[in-house]
Amino acid sequence: MGNLSIQFLNFEMDNPWCVASAPPTATGKLMADAFDAGWGAAIMKTVGPVEEPIINVAPRIQTMKKWNREIAMQNIELITDRRLSVWLDELKTLRKRYPKKMIIGSIMAPGHDMDAWAKLIEEMNNVHVNAIELNLGCPHGMPERDMGAVCSQDPMIITNIVKTAKSLSKVPILTKLTPNVTDIRMMASAAKNAGSDAITVINTVNGIIGIDIYKKSPLLSVNGYTAIGGISGNGMKPIGLKCVAECKQATGLPISGCGGISSWSEGVEYLLMGASQLQVCTEIMIRGFKIIHGLNRGLETYMAQMGITKASDLIGDLYKRVTSFDVLLKNSSSEKIAINEETCTGCNICVVACKDAGYDALKLKSIPDPNRSQGTRNVADLIYDHCTGCNLCVAVCPVPQCMELYDSKQAFPYELHSSYSGNTLN
Numbered sequence: 298m299g300n301l302s303i304q305f306l307n308f309e310m311d312n313p314w315c316v317a318s319a320p321p322t323a324t325g326k327l328m329a330d331a332f333d334a335g336w337g338a339a340i341m342k343t344v345g346p347v348e349e350p351i352i353n354v355a356p357r358i359q360t361m362k363k364w365n366r367e368i369a370m371q372n373i374e375l376i377t378d379r380r381l382s383v384w385l386d387e388l389k390t391l392r393k394r395y396p397k398k399m400i401i402g403s404i405m406a407p408g409h410d411m412d413a414w415a416k417l418i419e420e421m422n423n424v425h426v427n428a429i430e431l432n433l434g435c436p437h438g439m440p441e442r443d444m445g446a447v448c449s450q451d452p453m454i455i456t457n458i459v460k461t462a463k464s465l466s467k468v469p470i471l472t473k474l475t476p477n478v479t480d481i482r483m484m485a486s487a488a489k490n491a492g493s494d495a496i497t498v499i500n501t502v503n504g505i506i507g508i509d510i511y512k513k514s515p516l517l518s519v520n521g522y523t524a525i526g527g528i529s530g531n532g533m534k535p536i537g538l539k540c541v542a543e544c545k546q547a548t549g550l551p552i553s554g555c556g557g558i559s560s561w562s563e564g565v566e567y568l569l570m571g572a573s574q575l576q577v578c579t580e581i582m583i584r585g586f587k588i589i590h591g592l593n594r595g596l597e598t599y600m601a602q603m604g605i606t607k608a609s610d611l612i613g614d615l616y617k618r619v620t621s622f623d624v625l626l627k628n629s630s631s632e633k634i635a636i637n638e639e640t641c642t643g644c645n646i647c648v649v650a651c652k653d654a655g656y657d658a659l660k661l662k663s664i665p666d667p668n669r670s671q672g673t674r675n676v677a678d679l680i681y682d683h684c685t686g687c688n689l690c691v692a693v694c695p696v697p698q699c700m701e702l703y704d705s706k707q708a709f710p711y712e713l714h715s716s717y718s719g720n721t722l723n
């Protein structure tokens with residue numbers, strides 16, 4: 298069996314999986330449940346200054362589904378509505394009870410109020426958490442009070458907060474950033490320059506989950522009205538991976554990867570990109586803490602398949618291969634599609650896609666098949682000169698490994714066929 302432990306911010310986690318700051322860490326009891334189930338770390342639900350009243354609206358959570366499976370979730374929930382003093386007692390108890398688990402504090406205060414940040418850091422120092430996450434990413438409710446996402450949309454505010462935290466904290470600081478910015482690299486660099494030990498990306502993405510078209514009302518409706526909320530869950534993974542790549546490129550700091558992880562393999566994607574810890578929220582909210590068993594088992598099986606004995610060896614540097622279009626163009630070659638006629642079912646999906654969204658490079662052809670009563674069956678057929686190797690057919694083909702790109706060794710860029718490059722309306 299492989300060794301799943303991972304070193305993150307000087308702490309040896311027994312596995313890379315961490316419960317993100319959210320409803321599954323809304324109380325000390327829930328964090329204890331997470332540790333008992335096997336999670337390596339947990340980040341408390343964010344706590345704010347005592348003077349800031351937290352009153353949630355109802356409802357505040359809605360999902361978006363495809364084929365009865367949740368692919369995204371909108372929430373308009375605020376930070377913890379529990380008293381700081383209760384939290385501090387619970388964190389002390391957790392510290393005693395779970396010495397081998399990574400317990401991470403999560404705090405938030407107004408971007409203009411460094412005294413409030415300082416007070417929260419000092420409170421966290423007293424309860425011996427292993428690290429503190431600065432929540433600069435909540436996109437709803439809190440920004441109106443100069444907290445949350447507004448704090449990581451301005452490098453100066455990030456600098457002030459991180460400097461304050463670093464000057465007082467006895468433990469490493471993670472800066473949790475919003476993806477809702479034009480260039481997250483600027484924000485990550487500000488955090489690094491102010492002394493942050495690590496970056497967490499991402500908090501939720503601004504969005505509206507949907508509309509009830511029969512009630513003509515927002516799906517997440519508070520008496521007919523909604524607010525732009527935070528979108529989380531599986532559909533956010535591409536945004537999370539992009540932010541890991543950009544933050545790692547800009548800073549080189551350890552990254553706690555978060556956003557859309559719903560399976561062990563998606564966790565591996567984050568590790569290979571360059572993250573060193575894996576946070577999960579929405580998938581736990583939907584399926585519970587016990588998903589940790591599948592996450593660990595999947596990771597172990599993958600490591601065995603790949604001949605890797607330590608999970609920490611999976612932390613990769615694919616972020617270095619995220620580059621500009623110009624560089625890709627220099628490396629590009631003349632790709633064509635190869636169709637496996639044995640496995641092709643002749644379903645026509647690729648033909649329609651290629652015709653109506655692409656270059657009209659596929660058609661169906663009939664081939665002999667003695668197993669069929671009519672003696673033939675249809676398969677996809679390539680119109681070689683029309684194919685530009687765009688990969689759409691591979692992406693839509695429902696049969697694994699039926700269509701594959703290969704380097705045709707033609708000169709690149711090759712000439713587009715005349716029915717495409719000329720006036721297409723003639």
Ligand SMILES: Cc1cc2nc3c(=O)[nH]c(=O)nc-3n(C[C@H](O)[C@H](O)[C@H](O)COP(=O)(O)O)c2cc1C
Pocket residue numbers: 317318319320342343358370372374375376377403432435473499500501527529530531533555556557558576577578579580
């Ligand atoms: C209902 C809900 C409440 C959340 N509350 C917090 C919070 O208090 N503090 C925080 O840092 N992030 C909070 N988050 C964001 C998550 O920690 C996480 O960054 C985000 O959901 C993306 O991860 P996921 O796709 O695994 O859910 C919350 C998310 C949800 C869905």
